[in-house]
Amino acid sequence: MTRMEGHQTTMKCSRKVVLFLVCLCLAVQYTAIRSIQDLFPRPCQDSRQCQKCPEKDHSWKSSYNNNSVPTKHTTVSARKHIHLFSQTRSGSSFAGQLFNQHPDIFYMYEPLYHAQQTFCNYSKCLWKPMDRVVQAVYRDLLFNLYTCDLNFLENYIQPEPQDHLTASFFRQTSSHALCSPPVCQEGDKEIMEGQPDESWCHKKCRILNLTLASMACQSRSHVSIKTVRIPQVSDLRLLTEDPRLDLRIIHLVRDPRAILASRITAFTDQFIAWKIWNATDRQPHYVDLTQITRTCQDMVYSVDIGLKKPDWLRGRYLLVRYEDLALNPEAKAKEIYKFLDLDIDNKVLTWISQNTNVTSSTSSKYSTSRDSKTTPESWRLNLGFDIVKTVQTLCNDTLALLGYKIVQSEVELRNIRNSLVEPRTF
Numbered sequence: 001m002t003r004m005e006g007h008q009t010t011m012k013c014s015r016k017v018v019l020f021l022v023c024l025c026l027a028v029q030y031t032a033i034r035s036i037q038d039l040f041p042r043p044c045q046d047s048r049q050c051q052k053c054p055e056k057d058h059s060w061k062s063s064y065n066n067n068s069v070p071t072k073h074t075t076v077s078a079r080k081h082i083h084l085f086s087q088t089r090s091g092s093s094f095a096g097q098l099f100n101q102h103p104d105i106f107y108m109y110e111p112l113y114h115a116q117q118t119f120c121n122y123s124k125c126l127w128k129p130m131d132r133v134v135q136a137v138y139r140d141l142l143f144n145l146y147t148c149d150l151n152f153l154e155n156y157i158q159p160e161p162q163d164h165l166t167a168s169f170f171r172q173t174s175s176h177a178l179c180s181p182p183v184c185q186e187g188d189k190e191i192m193e194g195q196p197d198e199s200w201c202h203k204k205c206r207i208l209n210l211t212l213a214s215m216a217c218q219s220r221s222h223v224s225i226k227t228v229r230i231p232q233v234s235d236l237r238l239l240t241e242d243p244r245l246d247l248r249i250i251h252l253v254r255d256p257r258a259i260l261a262s263r264i265t266a267f268t269d270q271f272i273a274w275k276i277w278n279a280t281d282r283q284p285h286y287v288d289l290t291q292i293t294r295t296c297q298d299m300v301y302s303v304d305i306g307l308k309k310p311d312w313l314r315g316r317y318l319l320v321r322y323e324d325l326a327l328n329p330e331a332k333a334k335e336i337y338k339f340l341d342l343d344i345d346n347k348v349l350t351w352i353s354q355n356t357n358v359t360s361s362t363s364s365k366y367s368t369s370r371d372s373k374t375t376p377e378s379w380r381l382n383l384g385f386d387i388v389k390t391v392q393t394l395c396n397d398t399l400a401l402l403g404y405k406i407v408q409s410e411v412e413l414r415n416i417r418n419s420l421v422e423p424r425t426f
Ligand SMILES: *[C@@H]1O[C@H](CO)[C@@H](O)[C@H](O)[C@H]1NC(C)=O
Pocket: 066, 069, 070, 071, 238, 241, 242, 243
């Protein structure tokens, strides 16, 4: 045998070894996934749903890659992937409860927080939120969470989870599934007594097992994620185009004047200049107008696209004004569930009646429950007229597009009996 032939034989041989190893590896992965599925049978309660439940879960475990999506023979799953798409202080905690309270939905409250923390040190960020790199990271993370791989978050959680355990999961208590069995076995009594998770879960369920959380996600029929860190709906395009997800977007908007009033109250440190402006009715020269301007631009841009119904968004986009939801929570909730083609659960309706009811004793104790009939326009008593005028100039397009009336005088602003929310259907 010449040296050349010998070399070729070795190459053939090593190829075989590699092939064998690849097969072995795939087999091991397949077995592992099967055994997780066996542990938690897929949620196919009724037969109608069962027929639609595809036998293709191993593809779900792969990372986000549009190229590998089969274009033909794709069975669309009955599993809903719901995106509550909003901006800070737009009422999204409240709206998120419409999903969090549903026993078949696995709800996550702003998981992108963890990814953002790795780019940012306090308010200084390595990248701007618009950067494509950041959006790619968010998209990857969202895809993995929608397919119930919560372990993917371990790359971002600080301090790094050990043995898949963490005590630092952002707003764990806002996710009912992460406060109930099998993820947390501790809260039987509290859940039975109907105590809100926020009041006890932090104490009793603090150490979160992310593997267990992933399994709990798989065992529920649908997944819903709320984000306030994605600027524009077009940043979700690749996800809406992925036939494995069949994504539905609920775009929650709110009057930018109300958003601003709420931010000034909630984030006092960052809004000191605004506080001074509000108190004196004179604009300090160092006040930063870029944030509210960008909020309005992002809103108008996304609503514009959503209402134009491009192919990649058709049937997947529902615009909801927070004011309409707050004034008529039950009717709006039913409309949202109809759009999702899901049955609303009695637990959701019960939560609404208990938390949007002025006379109910539990209301207004927790951030998501409120006297919703007065809240949406109470900002009008809270914001100096000079600020209002400025926002009306900066955000005139947004206000007009969404049906929020502008005021010409302070008297008009304070006269809360005349609503500034025009009736609209979108
Ligand atoms: C992703 O895949 C879908 C379906 O195959 C296709 O319509 C869409 O154009 C793809 N998007 C990109 C950015 O490749």
